Amino acid sequence: MLLFSAGSNAARMVLVFGCHAITRELPKACSMTAQRFLTYLAAVSSTALFCNSSWAGDPPAPLINITTTTNGQKRIDWIPYPAAQQYRIFRADDLTQPWVEDASGNVTGFDWTAPLTVGQSFHRLEVLPLSSDDLLVANVLNRLAYGQTPEELERVRAMGADNYIKEQLAPESIYENLSIDVVNTNGGWQYVTATGTGSSSTLYVYLTQAGEAYIDDIKLVVGTVAESGVNLVRNGGFEAPLATNDWTVSSNHIESAISTAQQHSGNASLHLVASSGGTTRDSSIWQTITPALSTSQTYTLSFWFLPGSNTVSGDVTVRLSGSGIVGTPGTLATRLVQGRASIDDLRAWHVLHAVRSKRQLLEVLDQFLENHFVTQYSKSSDYFDIYYDGGIRGLLATQLEFKENQRWRQALLNPQCTFYDLLRISAESPAMIIYLDTVNSKGNGSNIANENYARELLELFTFGVDNGYDQNDITVMSRAWTGWSVNILDYTNEYNPFALRTTKVLPGVTNNFNSVSNLAGVWSFQYKQANHNTSSKTIFPGKTVPARFGPPYAGRNYQLALPSRTGTNGIADGYDVIAHLANQPFTQEYISVKLCRLFVHEDFVHGMYDYTAQNLSPEGQLIRQCMMAWEGGTPKGQVRDVLRVIFNSDLFRTHSGSMQKVKTPLEYTVSAIRALRYSYTNNTFTADTDGYALVSSASGSGATPLGRMGAMFLFDRAEPNGYPEAGSSWISAGTLAERLRFIQALLHPSNFSGVTRPTDAGTSTVNPVALLKLKLSGASWNDAGAVADYFLGILFPGEGAANLDVYRTAAINYLNDGSADSPASTTPFSGLNNASANYDARVRGLVAMLMTSPRFQEQ
Structure with missing residues (x-):
């Protein structure tokens, strides 16, 4: 029987043992109340009764997997409870007697064994979970950041998770001075x-x-x-x-x-x-x-x-x-700003921010936007093929991606940044205009507008698939975007969509002055009024918000009427569309769902919740709260308002919200480096990367970790739906093998026993021995238990000691095993010279073993 008592954090299981087998009959001599009788029936039928939990969203009590009595031993085996700090078995010979901890047996991992005694006994499994404060620290570092560093773990525990959330929600207040952002001028x-x-x-x-x-x-x-x-x-x-x-x-x-x-x-x-x-x-x-x-x-x-x-x-x-x-x-930033960067330069710069930045939530949101408003480097490069040779095409395509990314970063530094602000940046982005074919879309005369952008704007960027629109809306909306194109403009006109193509030429050009490849300028959004459909347009004609949204939305008419516009006035069609879409309840719902999938778990859905239902799920309730925060802001749709709701929710803060997601290849590789990254006094680190070691090559060959772990090509996804949040998309036998391959290469000594370090982690380096010597006293350096405890603590801060007991035993055994030493030895860990290659190899092997465990794949 599994119980969760009101007002208590202890999960309880009641089992009835007879002399040689589990009792399945009500003891004749036992006087029981109706409540006890129901409890007993639940026990013997392997069902569960639940009372109100102390927090909404707590996981169910532990599931008893096996109960046996063999060879004079009784055994209880259970499914682990999330973040369990301690398991204890209590006993009562009579249910009218108080429960007493049963000291006759031992808990090992997830089972308890004890000698089988004569007579009848009742047993209860009690779980002491990890404290809610420690759990929240782990959650925020796994969700608001790309995983914990040892220093950040210490800092956030000291300041408190709520203060960390406040800090990260105000990135403009976090001082940042990264060397990779230093721009050297041409002067x-x-x-x-x-x-x-x-x-x-x-x-x-x-x-x-x-x-x-x-x-x-x-x-x-x-x-x-x-x-x-x-x-x-x-x-x-x-x-x-x-x-x-x-x-x-x-x-x-x-x-x-x-x-x-x-x-x-x-x-x-x-x-x-x-x-x-x-x-x-x-x-x-x-x-x-x-x-x-x-x-x-x-x-x-x-x-x-x-x-x-x-x-x-x-x-x-x-x-x-x-x-x-x-x-x-x-620096990377110099090449990016000056338009001299390759796509791998941009990828490395993006990865290095994820590893090094103090503004971790900003980095997570930046990747979210890059993945939500998908654009494709390769398609931009192909577009420039009509003007430039191969090398310059790549530089220009990279520059478009970088400039879009920079605008998002700047917007997110504004405390009142709204979803409309972000949507507008995307709509004006030359990379987006090229990617979804608005660049050559014409609505003048008999021309039929290209529908790609209008379709994805509704399906993937605002409303969500099949949520408040139909094909006619896509067709009519596509005409609003005709004329939105790109051109090479003078640098002073970069953000003037009405400017004409630049006439300035590059230094040294002596002929072909009108050839685009000879012009000096910047590729930007240009509105070509001659291509615009000037007719009036009615989008969402007569449509009203469905009843499932409840007040204040249900029944609202959300028809959008655009008047006939000519000349430069036609550009307003596009701006009116995004202003209309940005705060519709469909958009509020869909974006809130995507943010909850990012920060809570992957099982939120859009287009399905009935927000008026009495039995609305906790997930539906959270989405409703996000929408209310969105709707109630001035201006509407402030990103930080929505995030505060998510971060304050029970679903985010409780045990059921911990370790609910699988890390993407980007999250996994970055978190592996951060987990071992501690600063020396000379501003170097025990773990680092050049960024290039992780990102996939511009050729898309998949030869580097992100490519091998699931074809994650940053800034170059072909499909407009973005990389998935669902763990099943990233986990297979092949991709798990690639994760293991990366970790083994990352932790491999530079040259041990004549074996050269594999190249699968590139130039990324980690030094776990240096880390443990910085953090542990010298007396603990050869203590296998202390070393195991330290790495378990920094790698799995959201897991309780009881659930890590099996890992700890394996870790200690590994450290004491000298079979892989050079040469092989039987020397225990306590007897090793802690400056030796064998000591270094054993510690590296231990960390590699822990990082390739299922627990490190989760967040």
Whole structure:
């Protein structure tokens, strides 16, 4: 029998044992009240009676899985209760007697065994859950953030989860100064350093795209300190003419020359001029370093770079042949802002914010918007094919994605940011205009408007599928978007949709002044009034809000009438449409559902709840509360108002809201790095990534973790419905194997027992030994129990100790197993030198084992 008593957090199970078997008959000598009799019947028939729980949404009491009496032992086996801190078995020989903890048996994991005694006994299972405060801390760090870091876990426990929620709901108040956001202007020289091994003695210098730039003071020295020692590069200061015994110039860089017009030091620099991007020796300026470099030696490369005036020119790259030292100037933000970034640069920048930012909720919401208002890098790149070659197409397509993303970030920093604000950004986005084919949609004359954007605007961005509209509404609405297109505008007109195409040309252009590829400007939203359908339009004719919405919505007429508009006035059709859609109850419901799927669990639905029903589910009640917050704001639809409702709800805060979701590939990889990321005093970390190691390649080959774990290609999803929140979409035998593969590579030592570290985690690094030595006293470094407890605590803060007991036992056994040592040994963990490779390997293996467990896949 399973009971949950009113006013108590303890889940209870009553079992009746006879001498050798479970009693199934009412004891003759037992005097029982009607209530006890019902309880007894529930026990022997394996059913449950529930009273009111202490919180709405608490999970049901533990399900008894097995009860046996064999070989003189009685055993109770149960399904784990979420976040159980302790399980205890109580006994009463008579139900009229008080319950006493049964000390005759032992709880191991999720079962209890004890000698079978003569006579009849009653037993009750009691669960002490993890405290609600600790549980809420884990929930907010798993939902409002990309998982906990050890430091954030400590900080949020100290400040309280509610204060963390308030902090994250006001990102503009959180000081942020990330190095990846520093933008270097074109006005000065940029210094670049890189350290690595001597993979080859051939040094390449090239521009990654056609264009021009300056480079000076190239130096390569032994060791890790830039410019310290003998410079191994000949004529790296370019004070002497280029000569074949120093530098060899390939055909695509043949216009490059020594220049006295610019110099970082001395009298000259190398003016790089490329007709096409370089990649290797035959498309670069190169030299062979003598004497030859050693593949086992560490070297540091440094140089100074001055970007050219060509706004679409690529970066300069200086590197050794092979995979050794590569130097590329400019922060990620510099390349993104200047339009010199690849799609993988944008992806890396996005991932690094998820890993490093203090504004974690802002990062989660940014990804939500990117996934809700889907656009596709590849389609934008294809669109630019009519004007540009391959390299520049990719840069421009990346720039569209970045600018859209930046506008969302800026909007979310506004305390009164509304859904309309976000919807408008999406509608005006050149990436969206291209993606859903508004770019060439015409409604003038006999032209038929393209319906793609109108359909997805209703189905996926506002109302939700089959929720308050029909095909006629899509057809009529599509005419409102005719004329919304893109063009290359002067930089000063970037946000002027009525501006004409720029007439400015790129530096160095001497002919074909009207060719788009020769124009200097920025691709932006342009309204082409000649393409617009100028007729009047009636959308949702005669439609009223269904009765299921209840007051204040039910019965409202939501017809939208657009008058005939000509000239530049026609642009107002589109703005009137999004203003009308943004606050309709269908939109309020659908967006609230998607936010609840993101922050609570995946089982919310749209278009189904009857908000007037007496037995409305807790999920339906929460959506209704979100809609009321949306409707009651001034202005309506403030995002933070809706989020406060969700974060204050019982469904978010209680035990039933914990570990209800499966991490997406992005959430899983980022949370794995964050879980082990602690700062040293020199502003370095025990775990880090360059971002590129996680994101899928621009070719879409799926060769990196996010691709292998489920084809998650950031900024490049083909389907407009976004990546799913449902865990079933991400979990299969193959994708689980890829998650394991990533973790094993991430935790693998750099070189242990002659095995080179796998490349599946790229340059991402973690050092769990350094972490535990920072957090545990020296006396605990060789204590297997203390080490196991520390990692269990930081990896699974939302799980109780009782449920982690099995993990703890396995962890301790793993640490004491020397079979994988080099060489294999029987030395227990307590006997290892904690500075040894074997100690490091055992700790890394333990953490890898825990991170590949089912619990770490959940949030």
